[in-house]
Amino acid sequence: MTAAPPLSPTDRSTVRRGAQRARTDRGELYAVLDAGLVGHLGVVLDGAPVVLPTGYGRRGDTLYLHGSTGAATLRAAAAEAPVCFTVTHVDGLVYARSAFHHSMNYRCAVVHGAARVVTDPAERLLGLEVLTEHLAPGSWTATRQPDRRELAATALLTLDLAEASVKVRTGPPVDDERDLAAPVWAGVLPVRTVVGEPVPDPLLDPAVPVPGRVSGRRLG
């Protein structure tokens, strides 16, 4: 599927629970990250964890994170403190014949590392492009690009994809043998994230058409 090197888990990123669900292909890591809209960034503040939803984008083995989701993340990153960034997709609700075996189908990527604050103006510009294109492909060239003031106001972090793990559950419920003959429905209710019809800004000139980058947007 991909020529990228396989994931080489460290002790921390080794999947312990449900190890049969762990994936070791770097292409799967990219796919899970690229399909997401927000991730959850965890930092430690005064000894306690803080987990906040965070916009992001990927370029090669670098994640760009939107630092403005919380001053907490910037403080942690400025100190080169460890962070954890997790992206999860729920793919299905798994109905079993017993309450105990109910489950979820999902794909999840967990990245560990030390985030770095981006200060170089050229890299800030690149990072904003990556973030913008992840959120809204095509928007970078179709809209006004950031000026000097906006670039200065953007808090941007990077995180290397050196230490990461991917976990995936797919397929039907795994019921006990003793329950298989029960007259109870079992199976999967698929879950998807979809877009609806575009809603124009009330301030928009109605003569401006919906561009293909919006009307054709599909989520991974």
Add this chain to the structure above:
Amino acid sequence: MTAAPPLSPTDRSTVRRGAQRARTDRGELYAVLDAGLVGHLGVVLDGAPVVLPTGYGRRGDTLYLHGSTGAATLRAAAAEAPVCFTVTHVDGLVYARSAFHHSMNYRCAVVHGAARVVTDPAERLLGLEVLTEHLAPGSWTATRQPDRRELAATALLTLDLAEASVKVRTGPPVDDERDLAAPVWAGVLPVRTVVGEPVPDPLLDPAVPVPGRVSGRRLG
């Protein structure tokens, strides 16, 4: 909307960035939590944050968390260490006339506290019911309930909703005055999470019909 007491943020749970997006109604906290499928649980392990997707359910002001998502969470909770549990819904992609003002509409609940491992058998049973009914309403009574062995094998945590915050963004982009006349589409592309057609377990007797609790399931 609700007779529940308002949220009383502590210093840690006070929304600092985008404070105009903070909500203080406990009913909104319940609504964001109840509409989610997974949350992201953050714990501190050896000084570093670990963030893992976690199944949950709410009963009053108590969250029940599925402890089996990682031994890490159990270790942290057994030590009554601080945790952070965050549930986020993406409601829309916000297309602006400038790259800088692109954004997302979302609802997010963040809960801080010390998780507790549930050891009492009766409370374990209750917690499993809450988890099961959150994931799959109606399944608790329609399927085989847990036996003693399954109850013992279930790792379950609770987290009080004492210290929590809710943040919501809605509405169109907020562009600069200077960009409003640009011939660039601006608005919101709504994002929703939906269920598809039920997929029966290949081991299921085809005579067992899809029950209403499955075919009628809607996501919040």
